[in-house]
Structure formats: C-alpha cells, structure tokens
Amino acid sequence: MMPSAMYVAETGRGQPLVFLHGWSSHGDYFGPQVETLACDFQLVMPDLPGHRHSPAMPDALSIPALAADLHKLIKARGLEKPVLIGWSMGAMVALDYISQFGSNDLAGLVIEDMTVKITNEPGWRFGIRNGFDSAQSTAAVTAMREDWAGYSQNAMPRLFARSYMPEAKFGDWISTEIARNDGAAMAALWQSMAEQDYRTLLPTLTLPVLILHGGESQLYEPAVSQWMAANIPGARRCCFDNAGHSPHLEVPAAYNRTLVDFVASLSFKSL
Numbered sequence: 370m371m372p373s374a375m376y377v378a379e380t381g382r383g384q385p386l387v388f389l390h391g392w393s394s395h396g397d398y399f400g401p402q403v404e405t406l407a408c409d410f411q412l413v414m415p416d417l418p419g420h421r422h423s424p425a426m427p428d429a430l431s432i433p434a435l436a437a438d439l440h441k442l443i444k445a446r447g448l449e450k451p452v453l454i455g456w457s458m459g460a461m462v463a464l465d466y467i468s469q470f471g472s473n474d475l476a477g478l479v480i481e482d483m484t485v486k487i488t489n490e491p492g493w494r495f496g497i498r499n500g501f502d503s504a505q506s507t508a509a510v511t512a513m514r515e516d517w518a519g520y521s522q523n524a525m526p527r528l529f530a531r532s533y534m535p536e537a538k539f540g541d542w543i544s545t546e547i548a549r550n551d552g553a554a555m556a557a558l559w560q561s562m563a564e565q566d567y568r569t570l571l572p573t574l575t576l577p578v579l580i581l582h583g584g585e586s587q588l589y590e591p592a593v594s595q596w597m598a599a600n601i602p603g604a605r606r607c608c609f610d611n612a613g614h615s616p617h618l619e620v621p622a623a624y625n626r627t628l629v630d631f632v633a634s635l636s637f638k639s640l
Contacts, residue, residue: 375438376422377415377446381407384476384632385451387443388414389459391615392562393524393547393555395421398456401621406629413451415442417462419554421546427557432458432565435558436465443474450476452632456617457483457588458558464567467574476635477577479628482586482614484593485567493568495593498586506563510556517552530585530613571600578604579631583612583619605631 378396380403388399396414403412417435418425439462443451453475455463460483467478488503489496496502512520525544529535535543578601582594591608598606607627612619 375415375418375442377413377442379411379413379446381410381412383410384635385411385413385448386628386632387439387448387451387453388412389439389453389455389462390414390417390420391457391459392558393420393521393550395546397421397546398543398615399617402617402625402628405621405625409629410632411448413442413446413448415439417459419558420550424551425554427551427553430554430557431561432461432465432558433469433561435462436469439463439466440470450474452477452479452635454479454481454628455483456481457614458562459483461485461562461565461567464570465565467576468567468570472574472576475576477579477631478574479579479581479631480597481581481616482583482589482594484589485571485597486565488563495590495596497588498590503563506559510560510563513552513556513559515552517550517555518548520552521547521550527587528613528615529587529619530583530611531587532585532611533613533619535618568600571597572602574601574604577631577635579627580604580606581616581624581627582606582608583614583616584608584610585612586614588614 390398395416399414416423419430453463460480484495487496488506489500524547580594580598598604609616609620617624
C-alpha cells in the first residue's frame with residue numbers, strides 16, 4: 370500500500386528519477402525538468418510529508434521519518450534502480466535513506482546545493498554561509514513557530530543568485546507557495562535538519578554520486594561542494610557559475626543536460 374500521507378506526481382516512462390524537493394517547497398518546483406525529461410524518463414515527484422498535498426502533524430516530522438516514507442514509496446511503486454535527486458533538504462532525505470536502507474536498490478544519487486551538516490561549529494565550517502550556528506538555528510525555529518507569515522517573506526530571494534531576477538509571476542508564485550506552509554511543520558523539519566550530520570556516511574557511499582552546486586548560492590559556498598566531492602569516493606561535481614541555490618530553476622537547460630549525461634553514464638555502466 371502507498372503511504373497515505375504522501376502525495377506523488379508521476380509522469381513519463383523509462384529509468385525512474387525521483388525528485389526530492391527542498392524545505393518549504395514541493396514537487397511542482399521541478400516543472401522545468403518535467404517539460405524536458407518526461408519523454409525519456411519516469412519522473413516521480415512526491416510532496417514530502419509536511420508540504421503542500423502531504424500534510425502531517427509536526428511531531429511526526431523528521432528527516433529520518435521522511436526517508437522511511439521514501440523507502441515505502443519506492444517499494445510500493447516497484448521502482449527499479451531509481452536515481453534519487455535531492456535538492457537542499459531533499460538531499461538530506463536521500464542520505465538518510467541510504468543510512469537506513471543502504472543503496473543496493475539505487476542506481477545513483479544527485480545532491481543539489483546541500484551540505485551534510487547545516488550548522489557550523491568549531492572544526493566545521495561547511496554549514497550554511499556566514500557562520501550560521503546552532504544558536505541561530507534555534508532562533509530561526511522559534512521565529513518560524515511564532516510568525517511563519519513574517520519569516521517566510523525572506524525565503525524566496527535566498528533561493529536564487531543575487532544576480533538572478535525571476536519573472537514577476539514566477540517569483541510571486543514561489544512566495545505564495547512558501548507562505549502557504551504550516552509554520553509548526555516547517556519548524557519541526559528545520560529542527561530535524563539541524564540535528565543531522567552525515568559526515569561519516571560520505572566515505573562509505575558506493576553508488577555513483579553527482580554533486581551540483583550554484584556558484585552564486587546564498588546558502589552554501591563553493592567550498593562545501595568541493596569538500597563533499599573530496600569525501601565521496603568517485604563523486605563527480607558540477608558548478609553552475611551563474612546560479613544560486615536552485616540551479617534546476619535558474620539554469621534548467623544546463624542542469625537538465627548535466628543530469629541526463631549522468632544518468633546515461635549509469636546506463637552505460639550497467640551494460
């Protein structure tokens with residue numbers, strides 16, 4: 370049976386690609402990929418629990434719980450050797466999936482503009498930019514719970530490079546979609562993200578991994594993806610120089626080509 374709490378959009382046929390969205394977004398943020406890739410691949414885009422069509426109680430929300438729901442989804446849909454494509458929080462969900470269930474049933478992993486530990490501390494400087502630490506994270510969680518409408522107003526611009534100006538209609542759509550989230554649910558998921566640390570997992574990864582990064586990301590410096598690539602055996606890295614935190618939206622043509630090339634290399638290896 371499908372997990373009842375999770376809404377899933379699906380289109381196309383072929384190699385399964387499972388797109389895992391970021392915090393406070395949902396599956397429709399991968400519209401530019403649907404337009405180009407649905408002719409050649411099976412695209413699976415869940416609204417992860419706590420987001421849009423997949424409401425959930427805040428006390429049931431955590432990154433490990435989302436990973437477990439993803440495992441149920443893959444099994445229920447009978448997806449054979451899917452590629453997990455995790456954007457931001459979605460990458461943490463994918464890493465937790467591997468931590469819990471292994472990677473034998475996966476063909477590959479794509480990590481888009483994300484780190485393995487979001488809060489900085491002595492000895493760890495590859496979290497969110499500008500030294501974002503646990504105290505700042507705790508303050509953010511409080512602000513989310515107390516005034517999500519106010520807090521969410523600043524979220525949309527940080528998705529993109531400062532040099533990128535989304536069309537007014539598109540920007541308004543994203544701002545509206547973010548504001549529609551439940552603040553308590555977003556706070557619970559952010560708190561769970563801040564608790565995760567996958568540094569020791571990376572060297573154990575045995576599946577093909579592609580790391581994608583926005584050169585003008587307002588959340589993560591290029592050094593983050595460089596560190597991750599250096600700590601994942603055989604990982605490939607691609608930096609989109611003129612993109613921010615959301616290359617799949619900012620430079621979709623280049624992003625899609627890079628993704629297709631990666632998936633094609635997996636098919637070649639399996640022959």
